[in-house]
Amino acid sequence: MKVVKFGGSSLADGEAFAKAINIIKADPERWVVVTSAPGKRNSADRKVTDLLIQYANEVIADKPVDQTVAAIFHRYQQIGAFFNLPASGLAPIKEALINLPHGNYPDSNYLMAAFKAHGERLNAQLMAKILNHLGLPARYVDPSTAGIVVSGTPNNATISPITYKNLSHLNVSDDERLIFPGFFGFTPTGHIATFSRGGSDITGAMLAKGLGARIYENFTDVDAIYSTNPHVVDHPRAIHRMTYREMRELSYAGFSVFHDEALIPAIEGQIPVNVKNTNNPTAPGTMIVPENGFAATHVVTGVASAKHFSALYLHKYLMNKQSGFTFSILQILAKYGVSYEHMPSGIDDITIIFDRDKLTDAVIDQFCNEIQYEIDPDRLEWIDDYAIIMVVGEGMVHRVGTMERIANAVANDGLSLTMVNQGASQISIMIGTRRADADQAVQSIYREFFDKEDD
Structure with missing residues (x-):
């Protein structure tokens, strides 16, 4: 069984969704799918998460929100329209957006976390609806029902150990795909709390460990992790294989393809991570593996x-x-x-x-x-x-x-x-x-x- 996660650029619009769905269908081992919120469609575009932050700030400041709600829903509506999803399938998404200000939030920090999390939450629900509409059995799994428990602050949460015990009881079978939203979990008192940046990466690694995956595939918009920043060095060498600790050291100092904290659950579970390109899924990508048995081919990675x-x-x-x-x-x-x-x-x-x-x-x-x-x-x-x-x-x-x-x-x-x-x-x-x-x-x-x- 594989856990596969798609980043925001890989789910930005209907065409990107179609590529992700083809990837899911191409491998029968890809049972568990983690979604990010829709990202930018072009350089002038805005991420859905940024629109949700704007929505939250408008609610906190008691400002009009109708225009922002319409802009957010339009992103999901366009994706649904690409697959001819009936309007009835999109109605719960619109209803959830409209009702967000009426949730039970202890303070504005919890409100902000809940609003941000809905970019992933609604995208995962939409993915499950589209897969079923296309005849591929899929089930949306909310972090609350999966038992993803977090601690820490509302907008900088960490995984609680009980999460892994809860995940061990989750029913996973090869006759349906399980679709999880990335980026968030629930506090012991039942409130949404989000991970830090790269939160969907953390969710993917956590599920790979908790569900005992053979591999964790992380799909993004580059063919591989490169040996240095392509904006600093033209056409740097691709890294085909590297260790967990190499990735963590490099992520700390600026490698933004994969969030360094997201590796921790994968390391704990000794789950190999394969970073791949949604737009070129047959490319081997970069494998991130344990140090034991690793043979370095270069002095510097x-x-x-x-x-x-x-x-x-x-x-x-x-x-x-x-x-x-x-x-x-x-x-x-x-x-x-x-x-x-x-x-x-x-x-x-x-x-x-x-x-x-x-x-x-x-x-x-x-x-x-x-x-x-x-x-x-x-x-x-x-x-x-x-x-x-x-x-x-x-x-x-x-x-x-x-x-x-x-x-x-x-x-x-x-x-x-x-x-x-x-x-x-x-x-x-x-x-x-x-x-x-x-x-x-x-x-x-x-x-x-x-x-x-x-x-």
Whole structure:
């Protein structure tokens, strides 16, 4: 049995739906289908999820909503019309949209989560209706009836362990397809809560683990995961096979094809993940597999960069002799609810790297002032101009000189590194650069490891 998930671009309109349905029909093992909300049909279009967020904000602000509701329903109506689905089949979708403001929501955060989740919820219902209309038996399965229980905040939920026990009792057979909406589950008190970005990926991996799938197929709009960002390097090499930990390292630093958190259920269940293209389903795509038995064919698998970081640099002589120095800093950060990403250090220096998107200027000023007062460093510097580049590959473990090749490649192009840190797994090297240098550094490293034939 396979779990197959379709992204928003793969379900954006009737034509895209037809491609997805052909993929479902092509393999009798594809019993479980996970849907995203309809995505953009073109660059000027809007995602249904964005329209639902607009709808929620209008309800919260007590503004007129009729135009937004009509725009949302029109997207589903167009898809149904493509398959000549009777109007009666679309009526429950329209009714659900109209009734959304009248739900029982503890506060506006729960309201927002419920509205957002309906992009996937209504699309899954529509998929089941269309499949049955076409003579392919299908059953819509709501997360509430499947027992998908989540914890955390309404718009950043996590899977509760009881979910897997509940899924183990779900009736799955090869005489019908089960259609699940991605992106959300229900809290113990029965309220909708959504996962973070990439939430439908999380749902797919969770179902693959909970239902004991042989493989989890994740359909998107690219033929494979590439060794670097195609917007930075022209026609980068496709990755045919990679490990879970390689994918997580690269996703963290900017690989957006597959959300890094979505891999966790697949890793726990040791379920291989196949990332494939809805528009070219016969292409092999990229297989993401366990590390055991994996044989690396290249030193470096991928190079990723992210420019949304900042750093706090602290210098204090004899810092390494001062007991509790780092602990005191961490206590101050915890006081302001601030988490850090990395903390490379020397005997007199420490650099703390943050995700800048999670911080406000006011919070930065507050904890910097307190660190200056409590820790009294000889030098404190906030560095906003910071990018991180991850060089990742299972083949690095047994190859000497990888760091030298990276440093030389970057230096030969006149770039400097602000930080170098190798992970304990030995499959990744993190380097820091100025934001303006990040793309060029990625190009330099790519040329060194992918354009040469000696690796």
